[in-house]
Amino acid sequence: MAALRAVHQREPVRIFEDPYAKFLCGWFWRLVLRIRPLEWIIRVMTKPMAPTAMCVVMRARYAEQALEQAVEDGITQYVIIGSGMDSFAFRRPDLMERIDVFEIDHPATQHKKLERIRRSGLTIPSRLHFVPADLTKISAMDALAGSGFEMGRPTFLTLLGVVYYLTADSLAETARSISRHLPAGTLLVFDYMLDVESARPEHLTMRENLRSFVARMGEPMVSDYSLAAMNTLMADQGFEAVENFALPDLEQSYREELGDLPLEIPSIFAFGTFQVAARDV
Numbered sequence: 001m002a003a004l005r006a007v008h009q010r011e012p013v014r015i016f017e018d019p020y021a022k023f024l025c026g027w028f029w030r031l032v033l034r035i036r037p038l039e040w041i042i043r044v045m046t047k048p049m050a051p052t053a054m055c056v057v058m059r060a061r062y063a064e065q066a067l068e069q070a071v072e073d074g075i076t077q078y079v080i081i082g083s084g085m086d087s088f089a090f091r092r093p094d095l096m097e098r099i100d101v102f103e104i105d106h107p108a109t110q111h112k113k114l115e116r117i118r119r120s121g122l123t124i125p126s127r128l129h130f131v132p133a134d135l136t137k138i139s140a141m142d143a144l145a146g147s148g149f150e151m152g153r154p155t156f157l158t159l160l161g162v163v164y165y166l167t168a169d170s171l172a173e174t175a176r177s178i179s180r181h182l183p184a185g186t187l188l189v190f191d192y193m194l195d196v197e198s199a200r201p202e203h204l205t206m207r208e209n210l211r212s213f214v215a216r217m218g219e220p221m222v223s224d225y226s227l228a229a230m231n232t233l234m235a236d237q238g239f240e241a242v243e244n245f246a247l248p249d250l251e252q253s254y255r256e257e258l259g260d261l262p263l264e265i266p267s268i269f270a271f272g273t274f275q276v277a278a279r280d281v
Helices: 002-008 027-034 036-045 047-072 107-120 140-144 168-181 201-216 227-236 247-258
Strands: 077-081 100-105 128-132 156-159 187-193 239-246 269-276
Touching: 002 027, 002 047, 047 156, 047 187, 047 247, 047 269, 077 140, 100 107, 100 140, 107 128, 140 168, 168 227, 168 269, 227 239, 227 269, 239 247, 247 269
Parallel strands: 077 100, 077 156, 100 128, 156 187
Antiparallel strands: 187 269, 239 269
16 A cells, blocks of 8 residues: 555656655565666556556545544544554654554554664654554454553544455444444544445446455455445444545545546545444433
8 A cells, every 4th residue: 555655656646645655665666666667567567457546545635634624623633543554644743743643553564664664764753652453353442552542532543445354243343342432523434345236337347356356365355335334334333424425426526626637536435434423311
């Protein structure tokens, strides 16, 4: 994902600015980014799947814009579940002055990230907290215990690039844990795969190619939803929808702001922002 964000910085029209992504890539992708002919070969080989890369940068932009609004509304904690090689803490010193950021990910992944941060000479902000946790064995809420996170404060959480690898039961369990531990007004933002009936017919081949590709990589996508089904699942776990829409619905607004986009926006994924509902007294 860091490599996709880094390559996107070379597009004439950028949906998402991330000058730090290149520092967080693995050795192979750093090599690709340095050697243009090699990058060209990779682009040619992956061209059929290239539109899905737009989903990566669009979800990052969407989530960050939602965070900006949440901070203006008074939220001061940001939890990134499955943070991977996210670069938010380095890109946004303006917001880091106002919030505490908690990155939750597998210990091995965080160790690798810390190595890349040190190699790049980046300084870890004082309000960035690394929370190592194997989320197959412990919930995100339990992982946050002892990290300095305050359960009693409304929080902004993201779960990007994760939901389609979770069963519906696992997603429900994660959402239920958040709504039970955190107060009303807490926001959860995530992307998810649309079911076959919700995707546009012209994008179904791309959808299946993507599913086959990640399955061959050992990470099969195991869930998909309609917008209505996702609203119902989250309502059952104590959330109310702030907004929930198919990814192409953002395309027109981005084109109006940025001009022509480098690639089409496939109707494969959806974005949702859900808020912990007020509890009955």
